[in-house]
Amino acid sequence: MTEDGTAALHPLNERGWRAGLPTLMRAGFGSWWRTKEWWAQALLWTGIINGSMAAVVWGDAADGPDVFTLYGVMTMFGAIAVAILMQEAIVGEKRSGTAAWVLSKPASREAFMLSKLVPNAVGVIATMIAIPSAVLLLQFTLAGIETSVPRFALGASVAALNLLFYLTLTLMLGTLFDSAGPVIAIPLAFAFGQQLITGIPGLGSILPWALVVATNEADMSVTSAIITGQPVTAPGAVVVTAVACGIFIVVAFWKWNRTEL
Amino acid sequence: MDESDLVLRTSALTKSYEGSNAVDSIDLRVPRHSVFGFLGPNGAGKTTTMKMLLGLIRPTSGSGSVFGLDIVRESPEVRRRIGYLPQEPRFYPRMTARETLRFAAGFFFAGPADRLEDRISDMLGLVGLEQKADRPIRMLSGGETQRLGIAQAQIHEPDLLILDEPAAALDPLGRRDVLAILEQFRTKSTVFYSTHILDDVQRVSDMVCILKNGRIIIQGPLHEVLGGGSDSVFTVVVEGDVERAHTALLDELWVSQVTVDGGGSSARMRITVTDAEVAAARLQRVLLADEALIVKEFTRPSATLEQIFVDLVEGGPTDD
Numbered sequence A: 001m002t003e004d005g006t007a008a009l010h011p012l013n014e015r016g017w018r019a020g021l022p023t024l025m026r027a028g029f030g031s032w033w034r035t036k037e038w039w040a041q042a043l044l045w046t047g048i049i050n051g052s053m054a055a056v057v058w059g060d061a062a063d064g065p066d067v068f069t070l071y072g073v074m075t076m077f078g079a080i081a082v083a084i085l086m087q088e089a090i091v092g093e094k095r096s097g098t099a100a101w102v103l104s105k106p107a108s109r110e111a112f113m114l115s116k117l118v119p120n121a122v123g124v125i126a127t128m129i130a131i132p133s134a135v136l137l138l139q140f141t142l143a144g145i146e147t148s149v150p151r152f153a154l155g156a157s158v159a160a161l162n163l164l165f166y167l168t169l170t171l172m173l174g175t176l177f178d179s180a181g182p183v184i185a186i187p188l189a190f191a192f193g194q195q196l197i198t199g200i201p202g203l204g205s206i207l208p209w210a211l212v213v214a215t216n217e218a219d220m221s222v223t224s225a226i227i228t229g230q231p232v233t234a235p236g237a238v239v240v241t242a243v244a245c246g247i248f249i250v251v252a253f254w255k256w257n258r259t260e261l
Numbered sequence B: 001m002d003e004s005d006l007v008l009r010t011s012a013l014t015k016s017y018e019g020s021n022a023v024d025s026i027d028l029r030v031p032r033h034s035v036f037g038f039l040g041p042n043g044a045g046k047t048t049t050m051k052m053l054l055g056l057i058r059p060t061s062g063s064g065s066v067f068g069l070d071i072v073r074e075s076p077e078v079r080r081r082i083g084y085l086p087q088e089p090r091f092y093p094r095m096t097a098r099e100t101l102r103f104a105a106g107f108f109f110a111g112p113a114d115r116l117e118d119r120i121s122d123m124l125g126l127v128g129l130e131q132k133a134d135r136p137i138r139m140l141s142g143g144e145t146q147r148l149g150i151a152q153a154q155i156h157e158p159d160l161l162i163l164d165e166p167a168a169a170l171d172p173l174g175r176r177d178v179l180a181i182l183e184q185f186r187t188k189s190t191v192f193y194s195t196h197i198l199d200d201v202q203r204v205s206d207m208v209c210i211l212k213n214g215r216i217i218i219q220g221p222l223h224e225v226l227g228g229g230s231d232s233v234f235t236v237v238v239e240g241d242v243e244r245a246h247t248a249l250l251d252e253l254w255v256s257q258v259t260v261d262g263g264g265s266s267a268r269m270r271i272t273v274t275d276a277e278v279a280a281a282r283l284q285r286v287l288l289a290d291e292a293l294i295v296k297e298f299t300r301p302s303a304t305l306e307q308i309f310v311d312l313v314e315g316g317p318t319d320d
Helices: A021-033 A037-057 A066-096 A098-102 A109-143 A149-176 A180-197 A222-228 A235-258 B046-053 B075-080 B097-105 B113-126 B142-154 B172-188 B198-204 B222-226 B242-250 B276-288 B305-315
Strands: B006-017 B020-026 B029-031 B035-039 B061-066 B082-085 B160-164 B190-194 B207-212 B215-221 B232-239 B255-261 B266-273 B294-299
Touching (some): A066 A109, A066 A149, A109 A235, A149 A235, B006 B190, B020 B215, B029 B190, B035 B198, B142 B160, B198 B222, B242 B276
Parallel strands (some): B082 B160
Antiparallel strands (some): B006 B029, B255 B266
16 A cells, blocks of 8 residues: 555554444434534424423413423423434344445444444434523523523433433334334334323333323422422432433344344 | 465355255355356355355354454454445445545545545546545436445455445446456455356456355366366367277377267267366377378367356256
């Protein structure tokens, strides 16, 4: 490699799970931030969340807990959107053959999965939670509603955990199935089905639903409770959701390492 | 063949799905700097074999090595030295051709951006995609996507190119260009490719392997396969003392069999030899040692690869 343009290029020697990681991460983040994806999503969710919130913020119940209840409920729509957005992340690449093409390069399967997990998690949290939440804080300031920024940030983080639950669930299902049907159907069925099963004693305070929506056992969602400084009545939901995310990630990596392409 | 000259070898490599062997105990031997044609009807196991070599599919049993590296345990190292073109290449539609090459190059080397861009431009030029380099992939035709596939496979100047049907989606001019690229590549590295286009194999390959129902039915240098194996057959029509010519031929060590059609003073003789080169040089001299004998015809019939492929595939091993 001396006279053909590669003279000053040096070979990469990334080993183990890091093999191919920088390139895959660059591509993963690029799919959000170097395309119209980020601003399209940010615009959409700012419109949905902040548009709905504007009606309440400048309405009759401006300083009541309903404002923050609505905020939590609105982020639930984002969680459903995550499942829809992510349904093709793994299955689509398996079906189209791009996963086989990428993994014919010196790239580890762990790096491939990380490049689906991390950039998408950052992308959806930034566009569906962080940007609308920042705009919401501005709305509160303009409307004269006093809010503790640290508590609001912590509450928004809990809403983000709810998004991560659906993101990791959808990624894991992508490794387990070869068609998009179950990959989208199971998260959506779970998202909507929680309304029905939160009435079962013991479940109302531990399902991810309780993070952003009030249930029979928790009359205020975890997000609302944190933002308004009220006692959190469903801390189990935070633990269960975080553990579930961890399990989904472990299963996704385990299965992906055994998938034949 | 010297084992140290092999860049790729497999031993009883097998892949089974639900008890049925898609690839059945194959022993491949691919010499360095060869253009190795990997042939077989649809479903013969060619793509499965290639994917096992690349670590995309795990073998059920047997083993394989590329450059002495185990295809299962040392797969990332193997892939570092291989360029691969899938059968129906699919790239990220959001990327342009140039971005696709930049992405592919990122797995192999780093360095000054201008050097990298020079390398990418060279590759785009090689496959004639300079004018369409900045169009999204989804706007490329099937043939252009195929050519981009060849460029990305070569971006790191691999020691071994594995190409799955590289000319399948191309028009005749595109095929000609691909064959020219393969021939260029022979001097630098080794090409292992599958194809259905037997004319192409006959034009550029020096080694061939024919697979049927997951099993190898023939493997070797192209000239041997075309010659029906290590033995070659010559045909002569002679006039004179046929019996004496028959005896003289059988006295030669490199003649394994002589059959005679016709009798009297004129006959067609079919001479099977063990060394075609020696036979080509000496056969007529042996016959013309009898000054009274007249050689009216002298031919060395050569079969086309297509004839051999059809004969072998129709008559080779079956599933049962």
